[in-house]
Amino acid sequence: MKILVHICCAPDAVYFLKRLREDYPQSEIVGFFYDPNIHPYEEYRLRLLETERICKELGIELYEGEYDLESWLSAVKGYEDEPERGKRCAICFDYRLLRSLQFAKEVGATHLTTTLLMSPKKEFLMLKESGQKVSEGSGIEFLALDYRKGGGTQEMFRLSRELELYHQDYCGCIYGLFKQKKGPVQWDLVSFGGRRPGSKEELSFIKGARLFAEQELGLSCKEWEFGFLNWKVLQGKLEVKGQTIPSFVRPYSPSIRGLLKADPVEKVGRVIYYNKGGLRVILTEGLRDEPLEFFDNLCSPTFLVPKEYEESLLRNRVSAELQAEINPDKSLILLIGSLDAEDIAYLPADTLQDGRGISMEWLREFLTKEQRGIALGRKAYLLAGASSLGKPGARYFEERTGRKVSPLLCSQTS
Incomplete structure (x- = not known):
């Protein structure tokens, strides 16, 4: 038995995949991140990064589908003003599950399911109907698993908090963004280039650094969210x-x-x-x-x-x-290593207005070189958001933990 799981986001997936593995211990489980509805692309990348992290945490192979936004927009054309859980959502489910079914055939899966079934924002029966409709006559069985019951939703939120997952505040598509987002939405749709303080680009950089540090280097990480002006x-x-x-x-x-x-x-x-x-x-x-x-x-x-x-x-x-x-806005700080390390230095996660800042390539090389010292507790590094605006992240860390941090001087930040 091989199950292909269409994955929409990390919070919905973390408990769903855990339960699926418990209920089907002899099955091979494969993840498929196919979500061209998610807009803007920076939001898509952020959700993908967190999905990669939990799949690696659970030992589940993950594939990324195409980001064919234009095709998705064409599919829902004429239904832009539909309410949430309405006809546009039904079309969206069909669209993503049909492509997931095609991929299930490509990888030799016998069963198909989706983590959308876990989402409190989605209509379970609508998803069940969509899954059964697209898989009918395909030879692949759709598993309509209701893991929300019996405290499943609460456990999903608990695991999300425990793993410090990014938790989005709208379903994903541009139409949902305007209908569900509380407050102005223009900053979700505008990119200034680089990784400016509080931006999704900055957040993705921090999440990408955590993914590398934890999964590739085996280093412990801890996040804090902080508010700043x-x-x-x-x-x-x-x-x-x-x-x-x-x-x-x-x-x-x-x-x-x-x-x-x-x-x-x-x-x-x-x-x-x-x-x-x-x-x-x-x-x-x-x-x-x-x-x-x-x-x-x-x-x-x-x-x-x-x-x-x-x-x-x-x-x-x-x-x-x-x-x-x-x-007022929010950003993140990421501690790579132990809070009890002999010395803690900070690195800016954001970039300046001229685009200068550390690159992911530089950061990976640096952490790889420092891996042993970090693992032994001699050093730890704080990747701090919004550093170019007076270092509020570093100051919050010092206030929150009682530890002092020093700037790490390098050519990438000068």
Whole structure:
């Protein structure tokens, strides 16, 4: 007996796969992550990473299906406004289970099931009907397993918390995002490039690091979620004589109402001060962002500009535009190694506005080199989110654990 399990996400899968193995101990179980409905792609990658982690934890082979979003969108066209658990969901189930059935045949499975059956957000009978319909006459039996009963849902949530799994706040598709998400959804649909603080890209990087550290290197890991005051620049521009000056905006710079025209007053060190709106320009070596070492509460619109423009900035009036948002947000810190390690150093999980930051390739090589020291308790490393905004993750860790951390200096972060 070989069972192909269509997997939708790690929280729904963790208890389902555990029970399936207990109920069918002699069966070969194979996972298939086929979820082109999940949008945006960053959310898809995040759910896939967590699914990989639990499958490796349980020793279950996992295959990834195609991310054919356009085809899925065509399949549900005309049903965009359907309520959850309505006709669009039924079409979506048929679509994913039909492809899963095809893959089940490819790998020689005798039975098919899906972790969607575990989801409290899904209609069990609708899923059962879909599974039986697509598998009829195929020679593959659909297993409509109701593991929600008898405290199964509660055990699913308990295991998810215990394993510190990412728990999404909407089913997956763009239509569900707008209907189910509490609060604004635009940040779920926008990517700024790189791994900015609080972004799904940053979270995926941390989760990917955990997957590698635990499963490939056998190192212990522990996560904490922390809240911080996030800052996002929506639009910014600095002009001299109608010419745009290359620049970045210093974190926590507030918005400028309309167009600000200001004249230089003085230069102190590498900072040029202007006569209106608290405007400042910080001169930098080349066009590069600078991380905040600490949150200093200064609230002036500030641009980072290469020092080659110093003379022009000191001699001319500038025009500045800036729109930014400052809101409470959440990020993660990941401790790789023991909390009792002799020394704990931190690494930034996020990237600067210019894209600089450590890469996954660099991190893997670094952790592999440090594996023995980490395993012996001599060193531990804290991968901290939102580090470029005053290191709130590192400070939260110190407050939460009583341990001090030191920055790890490396070429990837300089």
